[in-house]
Amino acid sequence: xxxxxxxxxxxxxxxxxxxxxxxxxxxxxxxxxxxxxxxxxxxxxxxxxxxxxxxxxxxxxxxxxxxxxxxxxxxxxxxxxxxxxxxxxxxxxxxxxxxxxxxxxxxxxxxxxxxxxxxxxxxxxxxxxxxxxxxxxxxxxxxxxxxxxxxxxxxxxxxxxxxxxxxxxxxxxxxxxxxxxxxxxxxxxxxxxxxxxxxxxxxxxxxxxxxxxxxxxxxxxxxxxxxxxxxxxxxxxxxxxxxxxxxxxxxxxxxxxxxxxxxxxxxxxxxxxxxxxxxxxxxxxxxxxxxxxxxxxxxxxxxxxxxxxxxxxxxxxxxxxxxxxxxxxxxxxxxxxxxxxxxxxxxxxxxxxxxxxxxxxxxxxxxxxxxxxxxxxxxxxxxxxxxxxxxxxxxxxxxxxxxxxxxxxxxxxxxxxxxxxxxxxxxxxxxxxxxxxxxxxxxxxxxxxxxxxxxxxxxxxxxxxxxxxxxxxxxxxxxxxxxxxxxxxxxxxxxxxxxxxxxxxxxxxxxxxxxxx
Amino acid sequence: xxxxxxxxxxxxxxxxxxxxxxxxxxxxxxxxxxxxxxxxxxxxxxxxxxxxxxxxxxxxxxxxxxxxxxxxxx
Numbered sequence: 001x002x003x004x005x006x007x008x009x010x011x012x013x014x015x016x017x018x019x020x021x022x023x024x025x026x027x028x029x030x031x032x033x034x035x036x037x038x039x040x041x042x043x044x045x046x047x048x049x050x051x052x053x054x055x056x057x058x059x060x061x062x063x064x065x066x067x068x069x070x071x072x073x074x075x076x077x078x079x080x081x082x083x084x085x086x087x088x089x090x091x092x093x094x095x096x097x098x099x100x101x102x103x104x105x106x107x108x109x110x111x112x113x114x115x116x117x118x119x120x121x122x123x124x125x126x127x128x129x130x131x132x133x134x135x136x137x138x139x140x141x142x143x144x145x146x147x148x149x150x151x152x153x154x155x156x157x158x159x160x161x162x163x164x165x166x167x168x169x170x171x172x173x174x175x176x177x178x179x180x181x182x183x184x185x186x187x188x189x190x191x192x193x194x195x196x197x198x199x200x201x202x203x204x205x206x207x208x209x210x211x212x213x214x215x216x217x218x219x220x221x222x223x224x225x226x227x228x229x230x231x232x233x234x235x236x237x238x239x240x241x242x243x244x245x246x247x248x249x250x251x252x253x254x255x256x257x258x259x260x261x262x263x264x265x266x267x268x269x270x271x272x273x274x275x276x277x278x279x280x281x282x283x284x285x286x287x288x289x290x291x292x293x294x295x296x297x298x299x300x301x302x303x304x305x306x307x308x309x310x311x312x313x314x315x316x317x318x319x320x321x322x323x324x325x326x327x328x329x330x331x332x333x334x335x336x337x338x339x340x341x342x343x344x345x346x347x348x349x350x351x352x353x354x355x356x357x358x359x360x361x362x363x364x365x366x367x368x369x370x371x372x373x374x375x376x377x378x379x380x381x382x383x384x385x386x387x388x389x390x391x392x393x394x395x396x397x398x399x400x401x402x403x404x405x406x407x408x409x410x411x412x413x414x415x416x417x418x419x420x421x422x423x424x425x426x427x428x429x430x431x432x433x434x435x436x437x438x439x440x441x442x443x444x445x446x447x448x449x450x451x452x453x454x455x456x457x458x459x460x461x462x463x464x465x466x467x468x469x470x471x472x473x474x475x476x477x478x479x480x481x482x483x484x485x486x487x488x489x490x491x492x493x494x495x496x497x498x499x500x501x502x503x504x505x506x507x508x509x510x511x512x513x514x515x516x517x
Numbered sequence: 518x519x520x521x522x523x524x525x526x527x528x529x530x531x532x533x534x535x536x537x538x539x540x541x542x543x544x545x546x547x548x549x550x551x552x553x554x555x556x557x558x559x560x561x562x563x564x565x566x567x568x569x570x571x572x573x574x575x576x577x578x579x580x581x582x583x584x585x586x587x588x589x590x591x
Contacts, residue, residue: 061541068545072553079556079565086568087590090583119542120534125525168580168587351588383590472590475568485564492555499548507541 008479009470012084015486019076020456021449022493026070026500028448031145031192032199032234033063034138038131039226045131055222057122058512059203060134062504064119069500074148076489084482088463088473094169095161095178096151103147110140145195146188153184155464156455157252163376165353165369170467183248187455190241193234194451197411200231201437201444204418206508208437211428219512224422232415238408243305249458250306251328253465255320255390256458257306259397263316264291266325270314271297272305278398285317285391317394321387334378336387339466343382346375380467389469392460400453407447414440 037059044052078100081089117125117133125133154160160177161170172178207223210216249257257263262278263270264285276295283289303312307328315333319325323335334342349372356364384390414436421427427434459465463473538546569579 065541065545068549069552071549072556075556076560079561082567082570083565084568087583087586090569090579116531116534120530124530165584166580167576168583347588350584354584354588472587476586477568481564485560488560488564492552492560496548496552503541503544 008477008482009474011479011482011486012080012474012477013470015084015482015489016077016080017456018486018493019073019080019489021452022489022497023070023073023077024449024452025445025497026066026073027145028195028198029066029202030063030070030141031138031195032197033059033066033202034141034199035196036199036203036227036230037063038134038138039230040222041131041134043222043226045127051218051222054512055219056134058219059223060118061507062206065503065507066500067115069496069503073493073496084475084477085463085473086475088468090168091170091468092155092464094171095154095158098172098175099147099150099179103144106140106147107144110143111137114140142192145192149188149191150179150181150184152455153181153187154178155462156187156459157181157183157248158464158467163373163379165350165372166357170464183252186241186244186248190238190245191451193238193241194448196234197231197238197408198444198448200227200234200415201411201440203227204231204414205438205441208434209508210511212431212434212438214428216511216513217428220428221422224418224427228415228418228422232412232419235408235412235415239412242405242408246305247308250314253459254315255317255392256397256454258315258317258320259392259394259458260401260454261302262291262394262398263302263314264318266314266316266319268303268313269300269311270302270306271299272301273297273402278395280395284388285321317391321390336381336384336390339378339381340384342375342378343380343384345382346372346379347382349375377466380462380464380469380472383469383472384461389461392458397454397458400450400457404447404450404454407443407450411440411444411447 037056040052040056040059043049044056114133114136117130118137121130121133158170159181160172160174162173163169164171178184203223204227207220207227210220211224246257249260258266261270261273262276264282274296276297277293279289279291279293281289282291300310302314304310306312306314313325315325320333321336323333323338325333327333349368353365353368353372356362356368417433418427418437421430421433461469461471463470569582573579573582
């Protein structure tokens, strides 16, 4: 057996996480601000008021800065797929080819075409044509996100495919099952709506700064008005789609749900944690330490959230490892040991299939292939030695989930407060609230990154759920080479982030009047 | 308010757009170009060769390698 250095796995994970999280600094602002500036331009086209044009143009400039600095940072993830994650890339090449090709075509042609009209086309095309270009720019960017999230959704819930042991590929058998997978769809809407919140908080925060400085008040009021109402709508939509996301997680990734709630022992009518302090002394799923130092929960809400039934049984980490509880389809859940056995059978069958094929023994090959296919849904368990490897990092997932939810709730209150005081025309004089708006900008980025952590840390150890764990997905490289590129990326992304913040702050200080010059 | 719209021409839009670009626009273009050069001319060829493509020429050899990896990896 080939045993890889643990630090290679850790550095490969760290590098991918670093790149994805930096990329995710730029993307949500592009998606969120894109819709807001489009709404502002729509207001300009509908009312004909020049102030709306000035406001829209300012936010388009901020959008342009973020877009220019963030563009292509995601391509680095694709570099890593080919170099660090070659086994994974080879196995999924057939599935990811279509969505990523569509993403590339849409991203490149749609965004590149219409963004040029958006920036260069003022006074060259009619107002309506320019507005259409602005909306099509952000539509293109959003559709790009759709295909990326379809690919990500497939990793969390592999569907619409069949494994071919001859080509060693998971081959797509049903494009629509992949594209319209309930996991991908709920993930897409939840993610995109959350980017709208980020864009809204960003605009509210910057507009709050102008109000504090008593500068460009009309512009700041318009920005607040659009962003607060849009942000409130986005928050409610995010909460709604968060519910459907949680339902999908409960059905397809029960371990992730258990980690999100720190639920070790399952129960019927399980409550949803409202406020709790998990016990830091609890180190393992099977030690005797209690789960929480204290907890306050909403009775039966987790059962309702995960299974649409107040009294449904929600499995905890221990139940998922030990099995023996009834699943939604009426069958009994397998234990880790049973799944591990099936995984080992599948791996052995793959080896036997190869031997039979080489010996040109077609009858034996067919028999081994049938065994492989029967056990393939548990293929990845064959690489795991102990049940501990099945459990993601509970504190990271638990706190990321709860920070995301608490901040999501806070933004609803913030948007309501901004709308209320704006209507009373008191907002510009409420220094404390304007400061809260400004401080909310870093908070919304924390919230957004926390969401990413829940989704990606929560599905550990899987690169492809149940089929391929990380240790089987990575390339046999030296850990030191991955370490070097990690620090190269860290330097590159830090430089880009500093450039982004400096250029953006500079432009914000200049203000919207600069745009009209 | 009436707007005077010139006859739309792709080439002149880009030509005038780039020629009359603000300092901010020029800075951003320089940043984009530097970034893409670092990514495609330094990072990709020197640090991120495609693991399988650099070792094998055809799909069968790659499939054989990945199969062995998945059978033997622990």
